[in-house]
Amino acid sequence: MTAKHHGGGSSSDACWAEDITKAEEFQVFDDGVAFCIQDESGNVYGVLRHGDSLRELGTWQQQVAEFPVTLPPTPWHGYPVYPCNSSAPENRRGERMRPSKAVFLRMEVVSLITTRQRKRLMKGDHV
Amino acid sequence: MGTFNTDPRFSHCWETIVERNDISWVGPSHDAMKLCFGTETGEVIWANLDGKLLWELPLTVKLGEAINGVAFNAGQMCVTTRNETANWFLPTDTDTARTYLGDTIAGGAHGVIADRSDGFFMPLGVAGLQNLFVDSSTTNEHGLVTRLVAKPEKGDANFYSVVSLATAGCDDILACAIRQNGLAMGRFKTGKDFKFITFGNNNFDFIDICSAGITSLPSAAYALTKEGVICPLQNMMSDLRTVAMRFPSVEGTAYRILATGDLVFVLTSRALHVIHKPMDKINSRIEINDDTRQVHFDKVSFDMEAVDMNLVGKNWLLILLPDRVLRLDLKSLKNTLQQFPTETSSRISPEISDQLISRETVAMSQKHESPSSAI
DSSP, X not given: OOGGGGTTSOTTSOOBOTTSOHHHHHHHHHHHHHTTOBOTTOOEEEOXXXXXXXXXXXXXXXXXXXXXXXXXXXXXXXXXXXXXXXXXXXXGTXXXXXXXXXXXXXXXXXXXXXXXXXXXXXXXXXX | OEEGGGOTTEEEEOHHHHHHSOEEEEEEOSSTTEEEEEETTSEEEEEETTSOBOTTSOOOEEOSSOOOEEEXXXXXXXXXXXXXXXXXXXXXXXXXXXXXXEEEEESOXXXXXXXXXXXXXXXXXXXXXXXXXXXXXXXXXXXXXXXXXXXXXXXXXXXXXXXXOSOBTTBEEEEEEOBTTOEEEEEEOTTSOOEEEEEOOTTOOEEEEEEOOOTTOTTOEEEEETTOOXXXXXXXXXXXXXXXXEOTTOOSOEEEEEEOSSEEEEEESSEEEEEEOHHHHHHHHHHHTOOOOOOEEXXXXXXXXXXXXXXXXXXXXXXXXXXXXXXXXXXXXXXXXXXXXXXEOSEEETHHHHHHTOOEXXXXXXXXXXXXXXO
């Protein structure tokens, strides 16, 4: 739980939505680990299912959270990351969009999301 | 609730293309006799109306992510993904030198529309609204397109959907859905400064907006919230009053709204809803300030779990399902209007009008950028 992603950082920092409890934030991470929702670098991703949709996790209506890979003893932390299209900063040009396609395919395989939701998320659309 | 599987107004089309490709977008092309398909692997392909893949079109396009928007304008094609924006000159018989020239720009968009001159607009989410155009007076590194990005100088605006309404000379009248920041509208001329009026409140999460398609009301639009609330706006140039229309049958998460004048199409995570002439009835309610909160509409719904939809002229609605593309024949749909069941809107809420009418003019900071690379 870092203050940076709970309103204590700058206006450009991704923040968890106020209605997401700490328990739910942990649940997002736990499900991501349990279902091996990881990209090629080891970053963990998670969602919160809500009926036939997904909860909005972030203040910019993000529905997927990312937990960047860390080395022990550094604790994991995460933040809402997607979908939230933005123009890539100068120093990030050429960087591939995250989460990667493999992350969405894995979410579909373990039934965290449906095929319809996977196809929409891969386009940057809400579900 | 009807089902499309047995409804003769729906056709399963372009099976060969859909079977061989993971389609992420389908819509009209630059040629009325061709359709355009975007794939999850970043390819753009064309087919004729009968479903034949047009291999002869000498333009191969491939981006790295799923296509989420394609638009055509002035001999150009603009394609967007969540990660890139790309602009190409379409091949012509007499101008082969420019056939394969194009630019790609890092940074994704939520789709793209053509503007009234020779450029494109695309909503970039919290990064703002982008205008992409060919500026012949500027010689940048690649000599093709110039990028203009505008965003509020203060506060957030999550640009999620944009539509160009009536033209005012060479200007575009743009209306945008900016999620929980409400709606935005402004007059825009390619390459020039512009301002937006934003209006809304945090109770409504606007995810889409479309032209009403009514000839006599060129500045009319429908906005849609994620919860399926429809807000008709009769004249976005002069009157931002609206109401919130809620239907009991509109459940799930709303994805898209499109209109062809008489018909309004609302796609949700559970169904496609078609409503007949909602603007007519709502207008009278606003004008006479009637306290009646319920209005009867002719409305039909089809149970489906679709990904997206697009209009092809006034003849077809193309609906992308996870495993197929459906074609809804709008002429045959109109011929069965008398069979539309009547549904009473559960709640017409004029109170939204009081909040949306509060206008705030937002100055937009703008910057020009050159494309990152040439293709």
